[in-house]
Amino acid sequence: MSKLTVVEGSYAVAHAAKVCRPDVIPAYPITPQTHIVEELSQFAANGEIGACEYITVESEFSAISALIGASAAGARTYSATTSQGLALMHEVLFNASGMRLPLVMTVANRAMSAPLSIWNDHQDSIAQRDTGWIQLYAEDPQEAADMTPQVYKICEDSKIMLPAMACFDGFILTHVYEPVVLLEQDLTDEFLPPFAPEHILDPSNPKTFGAFADPSIYSEFRYMQELGMSAALKKIETVADEFNEIYGRYYGGLIDGYYLDDAEIVLVAMGSVIGTIKDVLDELRAEGKKVGLLKIRSFRPFPTDAIRNAVKNAAIIVPLDKSISIGKYEGALCTEIKASLYNTKIDIPVLGYMFGHGGRDIPPERIKKIVSEAEKAIVNGITIESSYADLREELL
Amino acid sequence: MSSKLCIGGIVEPGSTVINKTGSWRTFKPIYHHEKCIKCGICELSCPESCIIKTEDGYYEIDYDYCKGCGICSNECPRETIEMVLEEK
Amino acid sequence: MNKTTELFAPGHRGCAGCCDALAAKFMLKAVGENCIVVTPTGCLEVFSTPFPESAWNVPWIHSLFENTAAVASGIEAALKALGRKNDTKIMAIGGDGATIDIGIRGLSGAFERGHDFTYVCVDNEAYMNTGVQRSGGTPFAATTTTTPAGKASFGNLRPKKNMPQIMLAHGSPYVATTSIAYPKDMMRKVKKATEITGPTYVHVHAPCTTGWGFDGSKTIELGRLAVQTALWPMMEIENGDITGVHKIRNKRPVEEYLKAQKRFKHLFSIPDGAEIIKKIQELADWNADQYDL
Numbered sequence: 001m002s003k004l005t006v007v008e009g010s011y012a013v014a015h016a017a018k019v020c021r022p023d024v025i026p027a028y029p030i031t032p033q034t035h036i037v038e039e040l041s042q043f044a045a046n047g048e049i050g051a052c053e054y055i056t057v058e059s060e061f062s063a064i065s066a067l068i069g070a071s072a073a074g075a076r077t078y079s080a081t082t083s084q085g086l087a088l089m090h091e092v093l094f095n096a097s098g099m100r101l102p103l104v105m106t107v108a109n110r111a112m113s114a115p116l117s118i119w120n121d122h123q124d125s126i127a128q129r130d131t132g133w134i135q136l137y138a139e140d141p142q143e144a145a146d147m148t149p150q151v152y153k154i155c156e157d158s159k160i161m162l163p164a165m166a167c168f169d170g171f172i173l174t175h176v177y178e179p180v181v182l183l184e185q186d187l188t189d190e191f192l193p194p195f196a197p198e199h200i201l202d203p204s205n206p207k208t209f210g211a212f213a214d215p216s217i218y219s220e221f222r223y224m225q226e227l228g229m230s231a232a233l234k235k236i237e238t239v240a241d242e243f244n245e246i247y248g249r250y251y252g253g254l255i256d257g258y259y260l261d262d263a264e265i266v267l268v269a270m271g272s273v274i275g276t277i278k279d280v281l282d283e284l285r286a287e288g289k290k291v292g293l294l295k296i297r298s299f300r301p302f303p304t305d306a307i308r309n310a311v312k313n314a315a316i317i318v319p320l321d322k323s324i325s326i327g328k329y330e331g332a333l334c335t336e337i338k339a340s341l342y343n344t345k346i347d348i349p350v351l352g353y354m355f356g357h358g359g360r361d362i363p364p365e366r367i368k369k370i371v372s373e374a375e376k377a378i379v380n381g382i383t384i385e386s387s388y389a390d391l392r393e394e395l396l
Numbered sequence: 397m398s399s400k401l402c403i404g405g406i407v408e409p410g411s412t413v414i415n416k417t418g419s420w421r422t423f424k425p426i427y428h429h430e431k432c433i434k435c436g437i438c439e440l441s442c443p444e445s446c447i448i449k450t451e452d453g454y455y456e457i458d459y460d461y462c463k464g465c466g467i468c469s470n471e472c473p474r475e476t477i478e479m480v481l482e483e484k
Numbered sequence: 485m486n487k488t489t490e491l492f493a494p495g496h497r498g499c500a501g502c503c504d505a506l507a508a509k510f511m512l513k514a515v516g517e518n519c520i521v522v523t524p525t526g527c528l529e530v531f532s533t534p535f536p537e538s539a540w541n542v543p544w545i546h547s548l549f550e551n552t553a554a555v556a557s558g559i560e561a562a563l564k565a566l567g568r569k570n571d572t573k574i575m576a577i578g579g580d581g582a583t584i585d586i587g588i589r590g591l592s593g594a595f596e597r598g599h600d601f602t603y604v605c606v607d608n609e610a611y612m613n614t615g616v617q618r619s620g621g622t623p624f625a626a627t628t629t630t631t632p633a634g635k636a637s638f639g640n641l642r643p644k645k646n647m648p649q650i651m652l653a654h655g656s657p658y659v660a661t662t663s664i665a666y667p668k669d670m671m672r673k674v675k676k677a678t679e680i681t682g683p684t685y686v687h688v689h690a691p692c693t694t695g696w697g698f699d700g701s702k703t704i705e706l707g708r709l710a711v712q713t714a715l716w717p718m719m720e721i722e723n724g725d726i727t728g729v730h731k732i733r734n735k736r737p738v739e740e741y742l743k744a745q746k747r748f749k750h751l752f753s754i755p756d757g758a759e760i761i762k763k764i765q766e767l768a769d770w771n772a773d774q775y776d777l
């Protein structure tokens with residue numbers, strides 16, 4: 001029986017990173033990621049991560065760049081960041097995935113400035129959705145910790161070789177103290193094989209990394225990244241199962257459901273709000289309301305088929321977004337779910353809501369209100385396709 | 397070059413040798429070995445590394461790669477290398 | 485069949501008479517096979533690695549324009565962590581733009597942290613790869629495509645940023661300046677830099693036929709003139725002390741150097757040209773005096 005310890009979410013994740021035996025950790029502090037890298041520096045200082053080199057880089061731009069160098073040289077790498085730091089990495093994120101380097105990075109999701117905000121939403125990682133990184137979202141500290149060896153195993157697969165972000169909500173999960181199982185070293189060694197890439201920077205077999213492509217071959221490299229992503233669709237599922245076999249915990253593969261099978265109203269969400277929604281659904285189900293939840297674990301690759309299959313019998317689909325595409329006035333889940341249903345025989349209304357931006361609290365009442373609006377929309381149809389559910393009209 | 401692209405676009409070392417840059421040339425260096433004092437300056441000065449030392453210590457030019465820049469001719473202390481308009 | 489044994493292979497797409505190709509050849513000659521090279525975006529990168537070809541016979545990586553020193557830091561840390569560092573040298577080779585301008589944050593960080601690698605700046609005094617725009621390494625009064633001369637301008641308004649001094653201020657155990665025009669000097673310094681533990685810096689002056697406007701046969705000659713006019717002082721600084729200076733035997737007036745290049749041509753026709761040339765001569769004289777050339 002695994003032992004539960006009460007620790008901060010950041011500690012659980014840092015500990016998980018440690019047992020994955022990273023060789024190089026370049027990181028730059030930024031709230032609310034700081035506790036993760038502080039814990040890791042301490043582990044490294046204690047000699048608890050073997051010969052691991054912790055690099056105190058001077059910026060996130062160099063953190064991710066050092067990851068590239070280290071990974072190309074054959075090292076398993078780890079870093080963590082958020083928000084402004086992730087945005088500063090933007091150019092290099094493309095570069096890492098184009099070079100097919102399986103970097104692993106925890107993202108402690110936080111809002112983007114301006115206005116400056118240190119609190120949670122998903123704008124930071126969603127803004128990086130097209131950079132070719134795998135993105136998984138965790139619902140609680142245990143899942144965030146468990147996701148760490150999972151993403152290594154996914155992205156280091158020779159058919160995938162893409163970098164991955166393990167995303168979990170800043171403050172809400174990074175700073176919460178909860179009982180978690182700290183990942184066991186022996187189980188992790190059993191679960192996660194050592195990193196053994198086919199090509200590395202090595203004078204005894206000198207290869208060239210990062211050549212320059214002309215128009216005759218560029219698209220093929222992009223398409224190959226897409227093939228890596230499709231391979232990941234399968235791998236994410238099998239890795240979740242393998243994890244379950246070894247550690248005895250499971251959170252879904254690409255997606256997960258809660259009261260989904262017979263649900264007429266399907267809420268769609270990712271991250272820590274899943275916990276709140278589950279509590280609300282327990283209540284609503286007790287009242288006889290047919291409401292269910294589709295949890296998106298994998299946002300990249302986007303699990304189009306799994307989603308279609310999961311929602312096909314619903315009367316209405318309600319994506320709940322912690323991000324906004326300004327100028328389209330909807331969040332990423334809303335846009336992508338609608339796109340997934342188009343050109344199919346599924347003709348279900350999609351009613352999008354955005355909430356919880358910049359760390360605004362999401363009380364259970366807000367979710368209940370959304371459900372009651374969805375009930376009305378089933379009868380009366382949709383008038384507004386997407387809106388903020390928690391806008392303070394009195395300030396506008 | 398293999399017909400299939402390698403993941404991540406990894407490339408084999410030294411493989412530019414398939415690209416014969418000799419076709420770029422307008423002027424051609426002609427090496428007059430009787431003037432040569434075997435100082436090796438031309439060999440060192442060639443950006444294409446296409447001046448090759450022969451067994452007798454003199455030099456020959458690998459016209460497959462020579463771009464005809466004329467550095468060798470300019471640097472030679474004994475005017476051993478003459479630049480002539482290439483006959484095509 | 486390729487006949488050379490040089491580690492920087494022919495067939496690359498550098499201009500005829502390219503300074504960067506010479507620099508790459510000399511560096512690999514000096515350091516040998518047991519090294520890993522990192523190169524930012526720029527002429528050298530583009531002309532040496534058009535997919536699926538590479539001129540490099542050593543392991544080589546290009547990531548981006550401004551992150552070369554950070555990539556090198558990661559490689560160094562990886563080799564150490566994996567127990568593969570041994571005698572393997574890590575050499576970053578960046579253009580003046582990549583080094584002096586856009587990459588200076590990462591370079592400063594890597595030197596301050598003390599990674600064991602050598603950074604070589606191949607300074608052709610402008611952004612050549614994108615068509616000869618001004619960089620922080622462009623000399624006073626030179627024209628580039630973004631500092632053209634005109635009725636209201638004599639070209640680049642500012643002198644070169646003193647990059648070697650900046651690197652020295654990081655406490656680097658070895659900072660040297662050299663030129664592709666002095667291959668033996670350059671190779672000796674690069675080799676020495678890679679043999680010293682810690683972050684070492686070599687700044688190589690590299691005349692670019694295309695960007696400066698001179699015949700490709702004169703690449704080395706121009707480099708020599710820069711040194712002989714004292715516009716480019718060559719020296720070695722070990723642990724903060726100047727330990728070697730290349731002495732000039734017969735110092736030449738700067739006009740000789742300026743006249744040979746299109747980028748300074750305007751100075752010989754504009755009304756205040758003579759005044760500007762005088763200022764350039766003063767820069768050279770200051771160097772000669774300061775470093776006892």
Ligand SMILES: Cc1ncc(C[n+]2csc(CCOP(=O)(O)OP(=O)(O)O)c2C)c(N)n1
Pocket residue numbers: 504525526527528549550578579580581582583608609610611612613614619
């Ligand atoms: C972030 C970014 N900005 C601009 C560029 C465009 N760019 C590519 S190479 C280059 C100039 C390179 O100059 P330098 O470093 O001096 O090398 P050179 O080509 O002169 O040898 C520029 C501006 C880029 N690739 N990336």
Ligand code: SF4
Pocket residue numbers: 425441442443444445446447457461462463464465466467468469501
């Ligand atoms: S002309 Fe230029 S490329 Fe040809 S051999 Fe001489 S130096 Fe080399």
Ligand code: SF4
Pocket residue numbers: 497498499501502503504505527528531608612613692693694695
């Ligand atoms: S522009 Fe200058 S640096 Fe670039 S390839 Fe040509 S000669 Fe070399």
Ligand SMILES: [Mg+2]
Pocket residue numbers: 579580581606607608609610611612619
């Ligand atoms: Mg330049």
